[in-house]
Amino acid sequence: MDAVIIGENENGIGVDVTDNNGIIHEISIKKGSWEIAYHVQDGYPDDPEKRTIHEDEMVAQVQKYAKWHVYRDREYDTLLPRRNPDRIAATLATVREMDDEEIRQYFGTLINQFRSYGDDTVARPIELEEAVPHEQGVVYKQDVHLETTIEDVRGYHEDIADGAEEFATAVVGRLQNAGVFRTLTDRLSGFFGGDGSKEMDDQSISATPSERFRRFGIEGISEPYYMYHRENKPARTVGGEDAHRQPPDTVIEMIPTAMSDSPEIFRAFLVHHLLCQVRDTYIGMGVEPPAAYRILGTGIHHYTIKYKHFEMYPEYFDTEADIDGYGYF
Known part of the structure; x- marks a missing residue:
């Protein structure tokens, strides 16, 4: 372009x-x-x-x-906020710097919801409608509003790209070790059909913080809500009433996967998801993202569906896809 x-x-x-x-x-x-x-x-x-x-x-x-x-x-604010890679990167950096208590404060409901996918003894905090065709075909969402302005975050995703590549590698290693990618691939089969289960290599990689990252204040994070696809009908969203008058800086859109009661693993999962969202903003306008964001996995759900059904796109959502220049660095 x-x-x-x-x-x-x-x-x-x-x-x-x-x-x-x-x-x-x-x-x-x-x-x-x-x-x-x-x-x-x-x-x-x-x-x-x-x-x-x-x-x-x-x-x-x-x-x-x-x-x-x-x-x-x-320098006009022309982009839809939740499709702006700078705003997504600001959310990513803020989540990355949260301690375990804050992760539970803002995302505890989703942690327990995801736990329930692998442990039948965990009470599910979000009950799904009976009309949901299968549990795998659900996307859980939360709207994130930051205490920041466009001037504060302009260019931010590029500023942190060098540091992002190193910590993204560590994030992927944590998720592989925890088996999250394996179970996530199983869940994706609920959207696309077939058995996507594959063994993942075990990697142990430690994270190194980068001085390029800085935290932004949280103005508010909505309660979790969900959407699901229906045959021959538009997708249905349940919940999602946001009290904020301004559009969210980021909309988290996570496909459920069995997960432990670990704020650290959930933080890594969420950071990985937001890295993929930055990737998707670039792919969606026909441009390769910076190297730090050439990572495989699920990001913006709208693009996950496109990657599966449009032959012009590789399957970037697949953590085991063979795409030149993409992977685990």
């Missing part, structure tokens, strides 16, 4: 984007709402109904990249 800003006035910003197929797109982004007001190109059908899935996804990537380019070049 490549982009250049060709003009700006009080109403909007014009951007020319050259996509990964070499097609030039002329785009206008409306100021304030930051919606795409105008999009012209001559490489794909104008009618979305006449495009292939690949062509339609290319158009979507270009629009995301145009907003990303304006965000970086002109």
Whole structure:
């Protein structure tokens, strides 16, 4: 992807984007709402109904990249907060610095919910609707609001990239040792079908803190809620009423897996998930992420589904996928 800003006035910003197929797109982004007001190109059908899935996804990537380019070049807050890699990285860094008591304070319900998937004696704090087709087909969510501004976090995911690569390796090692990836792969079969169970190599890697990381204050974290897919119907979300008037900085979207009552393991699982979310923001606009975020696993659920069903994407959600440049470093 490549982009250049060709003009700006009080109403909007014009951007020319050259996509990964070499097609030039002329785009206008409306100021304030930051919606795409105008999009012209001559490489794909104008009618979305006449495009292939690949062509339609290319158009979507270009629009995301145009907003990303304006965000970086002109410092406007053009991105949906929960799709902004800087905001996700700020959440990641904050979670990484939480002690065990804070992890239980904010995420204790999810810890117990995940424990119940491997231990029938654990009372499940979140009861699922009877309409849920199978327990594996559930995504648990929490909205995270940070005490920060866009100026505080702008460029943050790039600032911490060097330190992130080292600690991401340690996180993966912890999760492998705990068997989390193995059970997570089993759970993914609930979405996609088939037996995804595979043995994982045991690795022991210690973490080294990085001075690049700093913690941001927590303004609020919602109660957990969940969504599930229904055949021939839109996905259903249960709960999720958020008292905050502003959109969340990050939406945690975790596929359940059997887990111990360990704040340390849950913290590692959550950090890994957020690393994958940063990855997904890049893949979604047709760009390879920085090396620290070229990690395999489940991130933004919308993209997990795309990676499985769109042939143009490798299966980044699969922790054992053979994708050049991606893995455990």
